Amino acid sequence: MDIGKNLKEITESLPENVRLVAVSKTKPNVDILEAYNAGHRIFGENKVQDLTKKHEELPKDIEWHFIGHPQTNKVKYIAPFISLIHGVDSIKLLRIINKEAIKNNRTIDVLLQFHIAKELTKFGLSPDEADVLLSSEAFKQLTNVRIVGVMGMATYTDDNNQIRNEFRVLKSIFNSLKNKYFSDSKFFTEISMGMSGDYPVAVEEGSTMIRVGSKIFGERNY
Ligand SMILES: *Cc1c(COP(=O)(O)O)cnc(C)c1O
Numbered sequence: 001m002d003i004g005k006n007l008k009e010i011t012e013s014l015p016e017n018v019r020l021v022a023v024s025k026t027k028p029n030v031d032i033l034e035a036y037n038a039g040h041r042i043f044g045e046n047k048v049q050d051l052t053k054k055h056e057e058l059p060k061d062i063e064w065h066f067i068g069h070p071q072t073n074k075v076k077y078i079a080p081f082i083s084l085i086h087g088v089d090s091i092k093l094l095r096i097i098n099k100e101a102i103k104n105n106r107t108i109d110v111l112l113q114f115h116i117a118k119e120l121t122k123f124g125l126s127p128d129e130a131d132v133l134l135s136s137e138a139f140k141q142l143t144n145v146r147i148v149g150v151m152g153m154a155t156y157t158d159d160n161n162q163i164r165n166e167f168r169v170l171k172s173i174f175n176s177l178k179n180k181y182f183s184d185s186k187f188f189t190e191i192s193m194g195m196s197g198d199y200p201v202a203v204e205e206g207s208t209m210i211r212v213g214s215k216i217f218g219e220r221n222y
Pocket residue numbers: 023025046067068153195196197211212213214215
């Protein structure tokens with residue numbers, strides 16, 4: 001695996017407004033440093049314990065993203081430094097993130113995760129559930145958490161039409177939330193969609209942030 005070369009190939013193919021989150025979950029620090037030394041700064045992890053360890057051990061100018069669904073009792077460990085949490089889908093989690101952000105005297109950016117795939121196992125809100133959440137009093141009271149966009153995962157399939165349609169659904173959810181709840185907001189801008197197998201389609205459908213792991217670092221052995 002030539003990590004630097006893989007990164008270069010992907011970043012050179014991206015429009016300027018699309019950022020790449022290099023998903024380094026399960027990968028050792030040497031691999032991350034290889035990407036870092038090639039100039040990359042945004043990395044994504046999905047386990048709190050691994051993320052805090054890597055944050056301690058690696059250069060401090062890395063921008064760390066949490067790309068899943070943090071357990072509520074573990075948010076406190078990432079709250080001091082996390083740049084963006086991609087997988088938020090409940091008011092309960094938002095309230096805990098808000099509480100930990102206050103303790104750290106900062107604001108934490110998050111994305112609302114939507115369920116766009118056919119697979120039932122994937123996490124995420126429906127548009128109706130998002131309406132309930134965003135109209136609630138509990139949400140309006142959150143002072144230190146900022147919803148900066150949406151995130152979703154397409155079905156794991158080689159049917160590109162299906163994948164494309166699912167990404168279109170996420171883009172249209174983004175547009176309608178923007179109109180309904182965030183029309184005055186300069187920061188509601190992000191659509192996190194696209195992984196190793198489907199990011200070219202995601203970019204065509206309006207992604208602003210792709211999350212790519214195996215295409216940079218090689219297959220993961222769990
Ligand atoms: C693991 C993971 C990715 C990256 O997957 P690859 O197929 O290796 O690119 C992206 N997003 C989420 C939420 C993940 O858990």
